[in-house]
Amino acid sequence: MALTLYGAILSPFVRKVRILLAEHQIPYEHTFIPPRGQPDWYYDISPLGRIPAMVDGDVKLADSAVIAQYLQDSRGGPSLYGTTPEDAARVRWIEKYADYELAPHCTFAVFFTRIVACSVGEQADESRAQTALIKHLPPLFDYLEGELGDRKYFLGEQFSIADIAVVCQLINMAHGGELIDEQRWPGLSSLLSRVTARESVSALLPAEHQLVARLSGRI
Numbered sequence: 001m002a003l004t005l006y007g008a009i010l011s012p013f014v015r016k017v018r019i020l021l022a023e024h025q026i027p028y029e030h031t032f033i034p035p036r037g038q039p040d041w042y043y044d045i046s047p048l049g050r051i052p053a054m055v056d057g058d059v060k061l062a063d064s065a066v067i068a069q070y071l072q073d074s075r076g077g078p079s080l081y082g083t084t085p086e087d088a089a090r091v092r093w094i095e096k097y098a099d100y101e102l103a104p105h106c107t108f109a110v111f112f113t114r115i116v117a118c119s120v121g122e123q124a125d126e127s128r129a130q131t132a133l134i135k136h137l138p139p140l141f142d143y144l145e146g147e148l149g150d151r152k153y154f155l156g157e158q159f160s161i162a163d164i165a166v167v168c169q170l171i172n173m174a175h176g177g178e179l180i181d182e183q184r185w186p187g188l189s190s191l192l193s194r195v196t197a198r199e200s201v202s203a204l205l206p207a208e209h210q211l212v213a214r215l216s217g218r219i
């Protein structure tokens with residue numbers, strides 16, 4: 001039975017898993033589940049109702065980091081966690097940083113306010129996006145810029161889940177109309193360009209851009 005991924009394509013966490021699946025060349029089926037108003041049966045797979053979730057035979061998993069680790073462990077292939085325990089720990093730290101520190105601002109403040117709020121009948125509170133952009137995100141980006149230095153990826157030459165997790169948040173921020181400032185954070189800005197040029201990412205973006213345009217009322 002094919003592996004099934006559940007979720008909506010504009011979620012950074014769903015995107016993270018889709019990129020991994022493409023990097024590992026794992027075939028899968030994708031079932032749409034919205035981030036709000038999930039059907040009752042979905043809670044059997046994702047007890048908190050969040051997206052993404054995944055079913056692989058008898059295995060049911062929720063949370064993008066858990067799914068990512070499972071895919072690496074069960075399918076093997078090129079490691080997206082580096083080659084040493086030190087690398088793996090660094091990668092997991094940066095992944096966690098992206099998922100729990102960047103996400104509230106890049107995705108739930110900027111992207112949600114600008115793109116999703118109106119389409120789900122909520123008041124778009126632009127001050128929330130502004131606070132994220134002016135107050136919360138700069139120190140978080142400063143830290144990541146320092147961690148990246150002038151390296152190609154967070155692990156140097158080796159692409160990892162850390163790069164995917166950070167870039168997934170930057171993509172949502174860009175969908176919300178805010179590209180990372182390349183003068184202030186040149187390393188992160190190049191990382192965004194480098195990672196979005198990979199086939200595993202670039203192949204996903206046209207459908208995302210079209211959906212963002214539709215949600216924004218531009219088409």
Ligand SMILES: N[C@@H](CCC(=O)N[C@@H](CS)C(=O)NCC(=O)O)C(=O)O
Pocket residue numbers: 011012013035036048049050051052062063064065099
């Ligand atoms: N740590 C989780 C976060 C997942 C998450 O927060 N997804 C959002 C959509 S981007 C969601 O499902 N929100 C609905 C909710 O919290 O009920 C992961 O990495 O999968």
